[in-house]
Amino acid sequence: MSNMPSAATADAICRHTISVLVDNEPGVLARVIGLFSGRGYNIESLTVAEVDITQSVSRITIVTSGTRMIIEQIKAQLDRLVPVHRVRDLTDEGRFIERELVLVKVAETGEKRIEALRIADIFKARVVDATLSSFVFELTGNGEEVSDFIGLMAQLGLVDVSRTGVVAISRGPGGL
Amino acid sequence: MSDPKLTGADILIKALRDEGVEVIFGYPGGAVLPIYDALFKQNDIRHILVRHEQAAVHAAEGYARSTGKVGCVLVTSGPGATNAVTGLTDALMDSIPVVCLTGQVPTHLIGNDAFQEADTTGITRPCTKHNYLIKHVDHLARVVHEAFYVARSGRPGPVVVDIPKDVQFAECAYVEPQVTGHKTYRPQTRPDPVRIDQAVELMATARRAIFYTGGGVINSGPAASALLTKLVRMTGFPCTSTLMGLGAFPASDPQFLGMLGMHGTYEANLAMHGCDVMINVGARFDDRVTGRIADFAPGSKKIHIDIDPSSINKNVAVDVPVVGDCTYVLEAIIELWQARHKRPDQLALKQWWAQIDQWRKKDCLRYEHTDKVIKPQFALERLREAIRGRDHYITTEVGQHQMWAAQFLPFDQPNRWMTSGGLGTMGYGLPAAIGAQVAHPDALVIDVAGEASIQMNIQELATAVQYRLPVKVLIMNNQWMGMVRQWQELLHGSRFSESYSHALPDFVKLAEAYGAVGLRASRVDEVDDVIAEMIETPRMVVVDMRVDQKENCYPMIPGGRPHNEMLLGPAENVDQATPEQGMVLV
Numbered sequence: 001m002s003n004m005p006s007a008a009t010a011d012a013i014c015r016h017t018i019s020v021l022v023d024n025e026p027g028v029l030a031r032v033i034g035l036f037s038g039r040g041y042n043i044e045s046l047t048v049a050e051v052d053i054t055q056s057v058s059r060i061t062i063v064t065s066g067t068r069m070i071i072e073q074i075k076a077q078l079d080r081l082v083p084v085h086r087v088r089d090l091t092d093e094g095r096f097i098e099r100e101l102v103l104v105k106v107a108e109t110g111e112k113r114i115e116a117l118r119i120a121d122i123f124k125a126r127v128v129d130a131t132l133s134s135f136v137f138e139l140t141g142n143g144e145e146v147s148d149f150i151g152l153m154a155q156l157g158l159v160d161v162s163r164t165g166v167v168a169i170s171r172g173p174g175g176l
Numbered sequence: 177m178s179d180p181k182l183t184g185a186d187i188l189i190k191a192l193r194d195e196g197v198e199v200i201f202g203y204p205g206g207a208v209l210p211i212y213d214a215l216f217k218q219n220d221i222r223h224i225l226v227r228h229e230q231a232a233v234h235a236a237e238g239y240a241r242s243t244g245k246v247g248c249v250l251v252t253s254g255p256g257a258t259n260a261v262t263g264l265t266d267a268l269m270d271s272i273p274v275v276c277l278t279g280q281v282p283t284h285l286i287g288n289d290a291f292q293e294a295d296t297t298g299i300t301r302p303c304t305k306h307n308y309l310i311k312h313v314d315h316l317a318r319v320v321h322e323a324f325y326v327a328r329s330g331r332p333g334p335v336v337v338d339i340p341k342d343v344q345f346a347e348c349a350y351v352e353p354q355v356t357g358h359k360t361y362r363p364q365t366r367p368d369p370v371r372i373d374q375a376v377e378l379m380a381t382a383r384r385a386i387f388y389t390g391g392g393v394i395n396s397g398p399a400a401s402a403l404l405t406k407l408v409r410m411t412g413f414p415c416t417s418t419l420m421g422l423g424a425f426p427a428s429d430p431q432f433l434g435m436l437g438m439h440g441t442y443e444a445n446l447a448m449h450g451c452d453v454m455i456n457v458g459a460r461f462d463d464r465v466t467g468r469i470a471d472f473a474p475g476s477k478k479i480h481i482d483i484d485p486s487s488i489n490k491n492v493a494v495d496v497p498v499v500g501d502c503t504y505v506l507e508a509i510i511e512l513w514q515a516r517h518k519r520p521d522q523l524a525l526k527q528w529w530a531q532i533d534q535w536r537k538k539d540c541l542r543y544e545h546t547d548k549v550i551k552p553q554f555a556l557e558r559l560r561e562a563i564r565g566r567d568h569y570i571t572t573e574v575g576q577h578q579m580w581a582a583q584f585l586p587f588d589q590p591n592r593w594m595t596s597g598g599l600g601t602m603g604y605g606l607p608a609a610i611g612a613q614v615a616h617p618d619a620l621v622i623d624v625a626g627e628a629s630i631q632m633n634i635q636e637l638a639t640a641v642q643y644r645l646p647v648k649v650l651i652m653n654n655q656w657m658g659m660v661r662q663w664q665e666l667l668h669g670s671r672f673s674e675s676y677s678h679a680l681p682d683f684v685k686l687a688e689a690y691g692a693v694g695l696r697a698s699r700v701d702e703v704d705d706v707i708a709e710m711i712e713t714p715r716m717v718v719v720d721m722r723v724d725q726k727e728n729c730y731p732m733i734p735g736g737r738p739h740n741e742m743l744l745g746p747a748e749n750v751d752q753a754t755p756e757q758g759m760v761l762v
Contacts, residue, residue, distance in 0.1 A: 010493075023360060026309065027297060038302050069489055076486035082306040082326055082361045 015065045016091040017168045023083040024050050024058040041074055045165035061167050095171040101164045102146045107134040108157025116156040123149050179349035184313045185214035187350050191320040193220050194353055197248045201232040205252025207279025210344035227635040229256050231607035233263020237272045238611025241594045242569055246327050249276040254292030264334045265303040269598025273332035275323050282342040296338045305333030313346035321353040330363030331484040332395055367500035372508045374496045375479045382453035383524035385413040391420030392458020394590045396502035401590040403506035412525055416444035418459045420597040423587035437465040438733050439579040442540035443532055448473050449739040456480045458502045461491040471738030481505045540731045541583055547700050552652045552723040556584040562707045568620040569612045573605040573629030576658035576729045581624040603632025613645040627653040628677050637690040640716045648710050649718045654725045662728045687718035696720040
């Protein structure tokens with residue numbers, strides 16, 4: 001295949017963000033997830049929601065990793081599922097934006113509580129719940145920013161984390 | 177005036193009729209009673225009552241494989257559906273188009289652990305090409321039409337339609353099949369001309385080319401087999417085939433090297449190993465074929481023609497992928513090859529054939545014939561002679577006898593050979609033979625079986641007898657699970673753990689008990705007469721062919737070894753030659 005990688009890069013593991021448009025029918029998510037578990041592929045993150053209510057179409061964003069051959073295989077396997085409209089490899093197709101939302105609860109008093117608020121401010125996280133002994137922060141960013149924020153909060157009374165997983169969209173005027 | 181309303185069961189029957197269904201293989205039960213009632217009231221669709229739902233699917237596979245049509249199955253909910261799972265998986269692995277209708281408990285009971293409830297769509301999701309649960313009768317006709325479209329389009333496969341009992345009673349207007357394309361599933365069948373160009377140019381530069389053909393050629397239809405034959409003869413290249421592809425190119429043609437792979441011929445495997453250009457037509461680089469991937473056809477450029485893009489670069493990286501239906505792809509290649517007056521280096525081709533003829537001289541399928549015991553290979557050679565010139569359909573079970581059948585029987589036409597290749601399902605052959613015989617009532621249909629495999633669906637003798645199907649079951653009875661015994665002998669120090677067929681039934685009496693004819697051959701001089709009698713008897717016949725208990729199937733490429741490290745016979749000691757890592761492979 002003309003676009004096959006050279007031997008040196010063939011075994012390199014890389015991370016890919018893949019967008020999949022599917023008919024929003026019962027079992028479609030199970031089909032996608034079953035494909036990954038059945039064939040032993042990685043899922044780093046998977047998000048899904050309906051994006052076109054009139055046509056009943058959902059968009060799945062999958063972050064996965066593997067060798068070039070595995071990534072190509074994942075895309076081909078996804079593409080042949082009957083309810084799949086389109087499969088796009090955002091990582092391969094140029095620049096794209098990745099976002100994730102996280103809710104982080106910290107419970108601490110005194111200096112640590114103040115430090116948590118200060119760091120939240122630096123990250124431009126919003127306080128969405130506050131008591132005298134706790135905060136819930138909301139932060140939107142790419143996966144790395146979100147992980148960094150959680151890492152810092154771990155030392156400042158982290159109690160609970162809830163992440164949405166990654167959603168992504170390509171830059172520029174083109175659509176999926 | 178609006179269209180008249182029909183019940184779900186009647187809509188289903190009408191939809192099946194519109195999809196060209198003539199035969200359904202099935203088994204009734206509580207959740208499909210309305211459908212059986214609708215079947216009772218019509219005469220267009222024939223129902224074949226099997227004795228186990230697994231057999232219903234295999235019979236539909238045999239029907240589909242021998243006709244090129246979609247096979248149809250009807251089973252009840254719960255155990256009916258779970259029993260069908262092995263057959264569905266078999267059809268998925270071998271890309272056989274089957275639509276399996278399953279009954280389901282009424283929609284209001286789904287999820288309540290109702291009697292004979294199973295999560296059929298959940299269970300069958302990984303073993304079907306697609307499946308549907310019909311929640312409302314309004315969707316029924318459209319979904320049934322879609323199921324047939326999905327089953328036969330692109331790479332064919334099994335599709336399950338799960339129909340709750342209340343949907344079978346509910347009423348609505350019928351919907352005709354749509355001629356417009358499917359919303360999302362539109363597999364590419366026409367090849368990219370750029371790839372055709374690359375393929376033709378690569379083939380034309382070949383010095384040691386080989387065609388490696390598979391089940392995709394059969395699935396594409398008889399036209400693909402004719403085109404393949406034409407292309408192979410035009411180029412002068414040798415041709416080998418996978419187990420699933422046998423019959424696509426005539427086995428009697430001098431350009432045919434026999435089957436390749438684990439029990440393929442010496443010449444086919446060495447030609448694959450030594451080729452410089454490989455033209456894969458509708459095969460999928462299965463591990464039974466490639467042996468050790470790292471040493472597979474080293475130094476070769478590969479063209480891969482497949483209708484399923486996910487088959488390409490899955491196991492083996494290829495140089496020219498051609499996605500499309502074999503018929504269209506072969507047509508395009510032939511056209512361009514002729515238009516450009518391609519003629520590969522004739523001297524190189526002559527040398528290549530000289531080399532292949534050297535390999536052929538090994539006579540790798542030879543065996544030690546004796547008068548004392550019936551060698552299984554001898555029995556199959558005699559069968560080959562006996563069926564020559566007759567319209568015959570061969571099915572097999574799984575094991576040594578299957579490989580011997582593939583090696584020794586003649587396959588000159590497509591759709592005449594039905595075997596469980598991908599899944600390796602013991603118990604496949606008898607029901608598949610029933611399906612083929614239903615489709616071809618006057619043809620000679622023979623299930624080449626082993627005494628262990630045949631017992632996995634032996635109950636289907638009753639089905640064959642009920643419908644007066646003159647299926648022949650030729651049991652190569654060596655009293656062992658032969659392939660298991662062979663691996664234990666070669667790889668596990670002859671510790672024959674649980675592979676002996678104890679307490680075998682008397683197959684002759686068993687056949688008679690079912691109302692079939694039982695025959696037995698125990699001596700070499702009985703073989704011809706018994707085979708002749710089997711063929712001439714216009715009834716269901718079971719032959720107990722008592723063959724050598726110790727014979728092994730050669731040639732053999734042990735697991736994890738490359739093509740050029742074949743064992744040709746018992747004289748070669750696999751024990752010392754087999755690396756530890758080879759043993760863990762299947």
